[in-house]
Amino acid sequence: MLGLTGAGAALGVAGFAGGFATRAATADDTTPPAKYPFFGAHQAGIATPAQDRLHFAAFDVTTTDRQELVTLLRAWSMAAARMTAGESASAEETSYDAPPADTGEADGLPASGLTITIGFGPGLFRDASGKDRFGIAARAPKALRTLPHFPGDNLDAARSGGDLCIQACADDPQVAVHAVRNLARIGFGTVALRWSQLGFGRTSSTSTSQATPRNLFGFKDGTANLKAEDPDLLDKHVWVARGDDSGAEWLAGGSYLVARRINMQIETWDRTSLREQETNIGRDRANGAPLSGGTEFSAVDFAMKGRGGTPIIDPRSHVRLAHPSTNGGVQMLRRGYNFTDGSNALGRIDAGLFFIAFVRNPDTHYIPMQTRLASQDRLQEYLQHTGSGLFAVPPGADEGSYVGASLFEGR
Amino acid sequence: MNRRLSLLLAGPVIAGTTLVGCTSNSPSGAGNGELTVTSTATECQVSANSAPSGTVVFKVKNTGNEVTEFYLLASDGLRIVGEIENITPQLTRDLVVQVPPGKYYTSCKPGMVGNGVQAAFTVTDSGKKLEATGDDKALITTATGLYASYVKDQTDKLLSGTESFVKAYKAGDFDKARALYAPTRIYWERIETVAESFGDLDPSMDAREADLEPGQKWTGWHKIEKDLWPPKTGYTALTAAERNSVADQLLKDTRTLHSRTRTQTYTVDGMGNGSKGLLDEVATGKVTGEEETWSHTDLWDFQGNVDGAKVAFENLRPILTKKDPALETSVATKFTALQKVLDKHRKGDGFKLYTELSKTEIKELSDAVNALSEPLSKVTAAVLK
Numbered sequence: 001m002l003g004l005t006g007a008g009a010a011l012g013v014a015g016f017a018g019g020f021a022t023r024a025a026t027a028d029d030t031t032p033p034a035k036y037p038f039f040g041a042h043q044a045g046i047a048t049p050a051q052d053r054l055h056f057a058a059f060d061v062t063t064t065d066r067q068e069l070v071t072l073l074r075a076w077s078m079a080a081a082r083m084t085a086g087e088s089a090s091a092e093e094t095s096y097d098a099p100p101a102d103t104g105e106a107d108g109l110p111a112s113g114l115t116i117t118i119g120f121g122p123g124l125f126r127d128a129s130g131k132d133r134f135g136i137a138a139r140a141p142k143a144l145r146t147l148p149h150f151p152g153d154n155l156d157a158a159r160s161g162g163d164l165c166i167q168a169c170a171d172d173p174q175v176a177v178h179a180v181r182n183l184a185r186i187g188f189g190t191v192a193l194r195w196s197q198l199g200f201g202r203t204s205s206t207s208t209s210q211a212t213p214r215n216l217f218g219f220k221d222g223t224a225n226l227k228a229e230d231p232d233l234l235d236k237h238v239w240v241a242r243g244d245d246s247g248a249e250w251l252a253g254g255s256y257l258v259a260r261r262i263n264m265q266i267e268t269w270d271r272t273s274l275r276e277q278e279t280n281i282g283r284d285r286a287n288g289a290p291l292s293g294g295t296e297f298s299a300v301d302f303a304m305k306g307r308g309g310t311p312i313i314d315p316r317s318h319v320r321l322a323h324p325s326t327n328g329g330v331q332m333l334r335r336g337y338n339f340t341d342g343s344n345a346l347g348r349i350d351a352g353l354f355f356i357a358f359v360r361n362p363d364t365h366y367i368p369m370q371t372r373l374a375s376q377d378r379l380q381e382y383l384q385h386t387g388s389g390l391f392a393v394p395p396g397a398d399e400g401s402y403v404g405a406s407l408f409e410g411r
Numbered sequence: 412m413n414r415r416l417s418l419l420l421a422g423p424v425i426a427g428t429t430l431v432g433c434t435s436n437s438p439s440g441a442g443n444g445e446l447t448v449t450s451t452a453t454e455c456q457v458s459a460n461s462a463p464s465g466t467v468v469f470k471v472k473n474t475g476n477e478v479t480e481f482y483l484l485a486s487d488g489l490r491i492v493g494e495i496e497n498i499t500p501q502l503t504r505d506l507v508v509q510v511p512p513g514k515y516y517t518s519c520k521p522g523m524v525g526n527g528v529q530a531a532f533t534v535t536d537s538g539k540k541l542e543a544t545g546d547d548k549a550l551i552t553t554a555t556g557l558y559a560s561y562v563k564d565q566t567d568k569l570l571s572g573t574e575s576f577v578k579a580y581k582a583g584d585f586d587k588a589r590a591l592y593a594p595t596r597i598y599w600e601r602i603e604t605v606a607e608s609f610g611d612l613d614p615s616m617d618a619r620e621a622d623l624e625p626g627q628k629w630t631g632w633h634k635i636e637k638d639l640w641p642p643k644t645g646y647t648a649l650t651a652a653e654r655n656s657v658a659d660q661l662l663k664d665t666r667t668l669h670s671r672t673r674t675q676t677y678t679v680d681g682m683g684n685g686s687k688g689l690l691d692e693v694a695t696g697k698v699t700g701e702e703e704t705w706s707h708t709d710l711w712d713f714q715g716n717v718d719g720a721k722v723a724f725e726n727l728r729p730i731l732t733k734k735d736p737a738l739e740t741s742v743a744t745k746f747t748a749l750q751k752v753l754d755k756h757r758k759g760d761g762f763k764l765y766t767e768l769s770k771t772e773i774k775e776l777s778d779a780v781n782a783l784s785e786p787l788s789k790v791t792a793a794v795l796k
Contacts (some may be wrong), residue, residue, distance in 0.1 A: 151623055151625075268695060284502055294500055312478065312499055375624040
């Protein structure tokens with residue numbers, strides 16, 4: 001494993017810094033760079049081409065000592081930089097009589113495109129009683145708070161919230177799980193794992209080099225997603241800019257991560273006619289074209305009228321209500337994953353979409369849209385939101401520094 | 412509350428279907444004697460100009476840049492044997508029709524205006540017998556008529572039950588109101604598909620607290636339910652004025668529902684989808700105990716939904732017996748099986764509370780619902796065949 005390190009790291013840098021943005025984008029490009037560097041202006045795992053697997057974890061901070069928290073973030077950053085380069089979590093050699101520093105299950109596996117993205121929940125700044133926990137409450141971003149209750153939410157407290165989050169994405173589930181396991185281990189005593197979620201089958205494309213995947217409803221998902229190849233749109237809709245929040249300038253270059261565990265009523269959906277399914281979504285199931293015609297990437301025509309003058313695309317279809325034109329022009333970068341957690345007590349498949357979106361401001365880019373979807377979307381009948389989290393994602397760390405330095409070092 | 416059901420009944424999904432021609436979009440490849448039709452801006456190219464009698468499938472692709480339609484017309488060039496509307500550019504839609512031997516015309520209508528581009532089409536005699544449409548028509552009239560009478564009867568009972576319930580609640584006789592709650596709501600649950608087709612009444616009458624939209628005023632059955640079975644902590648009972656207001660609104664809404672159902676008419680596909688929708692409603696809200704959060708009387712609602720689904724199915728049964736006897740038997744058997752499981756939980760005139768059920772018992776109910784729902788979901792397509 002160590003042998004891979006040198007050459008791999010160099011390759012990774014080239015791949016991220018310039019490589020993938022300028023590479024010819026073709027649908028049949030199946031060889032994305034296998035490594036993304038941890039350090040950089042933005043954290044990896046946002047505009048990085050979406051990998052196939054996810055292990056997302058949310059933690060409660062158990063320490064009351066600011067220095068311990070900072071030490072953890074340093075340790076996490078260091079371990080993350082190593083693991084994303086395909087190395088073991090720790091360089092430390094341990095005694096034969098001590099447990100190994102790295103848990104070992106990723107030994108011999110390549111980096112598999114691993115990215116580790118760290119975020120801060122509202123509870124990191126203030127506890128439930130409003131107390132400033134680590135002397136950073138004054139610098140809490142205004143938009144960082146518990147998301148409001150949306151109609152139809154059935155949130156499980158054991159799958160919601162958290163003071164810190166880690167999004168680990170990779171093309172190999174073992175590599176993603178290894179990353180979270182080792183970071184959780186490093187954190188014992190300082191943080192406690194609150195909840196986590198495994199995901200498979202990325203449900204959106206974040207690069208034009210990727211074909212559009214399908215969600216568990218069988219439809220292509222993410223056709224109209226923001227793509228890494230549109231840096232101007234990322235600046236406009238994803239990255240927090242200087243001046244966005246004068247009290248939280250440390251977040252500039254970062255983003256907000258919205259996580260929602262969305263259970264799908266798989267069984268009732270499967271008993272729904274194709275006509276009804278397509279009407280709910282607003283797209284053709286087979287090829288992903290909007291029902292107003294064309295191919296997958298054709299612009300959606302909401303004005304098109306059919307027989308009797310009624311709109312071809314139902315005004316309450318998902319595509320209509322989620323479209324930027326319905327949402328004041330805002331867009332988000334979605335990075336959701338399908339999930340299946342076995343079955344529930346009723347013998348139904350416990351499955352759905354683990355929705356992750358990165359937005360510049362949840363107050364303008366997520367909450368209004370979700371409010372609209374929750375009350376009007378025809379698809380809502382087949383969905384139940386069971387988990388929720390909102391995190392501020394700091395900008396990327398400089399080499400040798402750590403994620404969150406801009407907050408804790410008062411940059 | 413279930414918003415899905417209202418969509419099924421009120422939405423455009425049902426409005427367009429006719430008995431003679433059922434359209435569907437099958438993405439799988441051609442074959443089995445399917446004909447392909449290419450509708451361009453000016454032409455209507457059909458892959459063959461004849462087909463054997465029986466079921467004929469036209470796969471219609473729109474290569475023009477306007478919305479197009481495809482028709483199969485009778486020999487007079489006027490009577491529509493089958494049609495498919497709203498085919499948008501580059502999409503493909505199927506027209507499936509049952510046709511006896513004879514002379515026909517195919518026709519594409521780019522832009523949905525004018526006479527269309529017609530061509531002669533011949534259906535040769537394959538020897539297959541086609542069912543007479545006259546009998547079907549009579550069966551449909553009977554089925555939909557019976558269903559309309561049923562809905563009227565149930566809304567009569569709902570109205571008188573609600574009157575008594577509201578009276579007891581307003582008078583502060585909570586014991587009586589609690590006793591009337593579930594037995595009255597069962598009439599609502601039996602016709603839930605219909606009641607919910609009136610988009611304004613459903614949110615006003617049957618909204619659950621968790622489903623409220625920001626700024627939406629909470630009214631209806633479940634608000635009263637919470638007041639009658641208040642949570643142990645953190646709940647302030649409604650004042651007499653608030654009680655009167657929510658009770659009066661419920662009664663007013665029930666009267667509106669009652670009067671609207673006097674003249675409501677129904678379609679077989681609406682009944683089929685409604686029947687399936689009622690079972691979906693059981694699967695989503697009742698068998699999970701989410702519907703009656705405070706009273707836990709979910710099994711009454713469960714029975715109501717099953718009753719309503721069964722009546723719609725029974726009314727459709729003569730049609731289904733003709734079109735798909737195997738499916739008819741399967742659905743009927745599974746209705747009986749589900750009822751048997753439900754009957755185990757009867758207690759007095761009603762049912763056990765949801766909270767009295769064991770996990771195993773809930774799972775058994777859920778399994779029986781799944782077993783019925785799967786074949787039931789195929790009934791609509793079968794009666795339209």
